[in-house]
Amino acid sequence: MREARVARHLGLPHRVATLSVHTSPLDQPGAGDAGGMNVYILETAKRLAESGVEVEIFTRATSSDQPRIVEVADGVCVRNVIAGPFEGLSKQDLPAQLCAFAAAVQRAEAQQEPGWYDLIHSHYWLSGQVGWLARDRWAVPLVHTAHTLAKAKNAQLAEGDTPEPYARVIGEEQVVAEADRLIANTTDEAHQLIDWYGADPAKVTVIPPGVDLETFRPVPQGFSSSAEVSVPERGEQVRTARERARARLGLHRQDLVLLFVGRLQPLKAPDVLIRAAARIVQDHPELGDRLRVVIVGAPSGTGLAAPDSLQLLAAELGVAERVRFLPPAPRAELAELYRAADLTVVPSYNESFGLVAMESQACGTPVVAAAVGGLPTAVLDGRTGVLVDTHRTQDWADALAALLAQPHHRDELGHAAYLHAQDFSWRRTADRLLGAYRDALAEFARLDATGSMG
Numbered sequence: 001m002r003e004a005r006v007a008r009h010l011g012l013p014h015r016v017a018t019l020s021v022h023t024s025p026l027d028q029p030g031a032g033d034a035g036g037m038n039v040y041i042l043e044t045a046k047r048l049a050e051s052g053v054e055v056e057i058f059t060r061a062t063s064s065d066q067p068r069i070v071e072v073a074d075g076v077c078v079r080n081v082i083a084g085p086f087e088g089l090s091k092q093d094l095p096a097q098l099c100a101f102a103a104a105v106q107r108a109e110a111q112q113e114p115g116w117y118d119l120i121h122s123h124y125w126l127s128g129q130v131g132w133l134a135r136d137r138w139a140v141p142l143v144h145t146a147h148t149l150a151k152a153k154n155a156q157l158a159e160g161d162t163p164e165p166y167a168r169v170i171g172e173e174q175v176v177a178e179a180d181r182l183i184a185n186t187t188d189e190a191h192q193l194i195d196w197y198g199a200d201p202a203k204v205t206v207i208p209p210g211v212d213l214e215t216f217r218p219v220p221q222g223f224s225s226s227a228e229v230s231v232p233e234r235g236e237q238v239r240t241a242r243e244r245a246r247a248r249l250g251l252h253r254q255d256l257v258l259l260f261v262g263r264l265q266p267l268k269a270p271d272v273l274i275r276a277a278a279r280i281v282q283d284h285p286e287l288g289d290r291l292r293v294v295i296v297g298a299p300s301g302t303g304l305a306a307p308d309s310l311q312l313l314a315a316e317l318g319v320a321e322r323v324r325f326l327p328p329a330p331r332a333e334l335a336e337l338y339r340a341a342d343l344t345v346v347p348s349y350n351e352s353f354g355l356v357a358m359e360s361q362a363c364g365t366p367v368v369a370a371a372v373g374g375l376p377t378a379v380l381d382g383r384t385g386v387l388v389d390t391h392r393t394q395d396w397a398d399a400l401a402a403l404l405a406q407p408h409h410r411d412e413l414g415h416a417a418y419l420h421a422q423d424f425s426w427r428r429t430a431d432r433l434l435g436a437y438r439d440a441l442a443e444f445a446r447l448d449a450t451g452s453m454g
């Protein structure tokens with residue numbers, strides 16, 4: 001392939017082994033362990049391949065039906081590696097399967113021509129452990145993205161949430177020490193890697209994630225208001241993309257819609273939204289009458305222990321009929337949900353970046369987010385949304401009610417949000433990753449030549 005020759009000529013890798021031990025990029029995000037990392041890996045892999053860098057993604061097989069290799073796009077495949085039982089293993093069980101996973105990766109490489117992979121990119125610390133071994137065996141650089149860090153998570157735990165075990169901290173420290181290059185989503189994460197994990201600052205590159213600007217846009221491709229039909233049972237004529245999205249979801253034009261999208265677990269704090277909605281109903285009846293909350297996602301992590309807890313909370317607070325729960329949605333449907341919403345709400349206790357916040361903004365819907373982790377990078381306070389410093393119900397109710405009461409201000413924020421999101425394409429993320437790969441290869445070759453390679 002011509003692009004591959006060009007890539008090599010530019011000092012780029014020809015083929016990358018991408019490691020994603022605990023979750024497959026082919027899983028539907030929004031449930032279990034599948035979330036932003038899955039989206040990140042798939043979206044960047046497709047763009048890297050467009051630039052002539054082939055990507056083979058190794059993940060743990062979770063069903064006997066899965067083909068061993070799945071071609072995802074030109075130059076991108078997923079290798080489903082058998083390491084431990086297909087079902088019944090939680091993320092916490094996976095450290096015991098890392099040896100099996102690493103062995104399978106080594107065998108897959110051994111079946112290829114020598115030098116098949118010229119760079120490894122591991123995602124999350126479990127993959128970093130495997131990548132570290134492969135790096136030494138194949139003598140190629142290891143690039144690592146943590147996605148989340150145990151120390152950051154433990155510093156901002158949701159009430160009742162279990163701290164990440166110390167074994168993970170040690171595992172992360174080892175990967176930080178062994179990787180040739182560390183990719184951080186934000187400068188905040190770069191500081192955590194350097195200050196809390198002792199990373200060499202020269203090895204850390206900040207590369208923000210992106211958003212699929214083709215899918216997440218204020219008006220869907222091909223939308224034409226004149227071609228849209230009315231909604232006869234309501235006597236409404238659909239004129240805008242938002243109205244169409246609402247009509248499809250059974251929401252009314254005058255509804256005030258608050259949207260939450262993500263894996264349902266205490267860390268993501270969907271309960272904060274439900275509590276705030278109940279407070280708005282109580283304190284602002286003029287808004288409360290029109291208030292609708294839509295929660296999209298399924299239980300995950302510690303949220304699996306009490307899968308009905310949010311429904312019970314809504315019932316307990318007397319807002320059950322205002323809160324609708326939807327199962328994890330594919331990308332195109334999600335875009336309709338963002339377009340239908342007045343505000344997207346991201347109350348997480350920690351978020352390494354917050355793809356949901358960026359997707360919503362790309363659709364022109366402002367975001368009210370917690371001022372934690374990468375969210376202050378994703379959401380510009382007062383310009384594309386509002387950041388809330390605490391997780392207190394009253395603070396969230398106040399912030400949301402203020403915006404719900406000001407439709408013109410919401411429109412201004414939404415417009416600025418759309419413009420802000422245009423700076424975060426996956427193409428740009430992939431281009432910056434290519435730069436990091438090139439640097440990692442050059443540095444590795446230099447160390448190899450001087451005999452100082454670790």
Ligand code: UDP
Nearest residue numbers: 029030035036037039262328329354355356
């Ligand atoms: N997501 C999805 N469908 C859903 C819920 C979530 O595709 O029903 C996707 C969402 O669009 C986003 C990702 O899952 O791309 C979540 O990423 P984020 O960074 O917000 O959170 P994370 O899962 O990494 O904690």
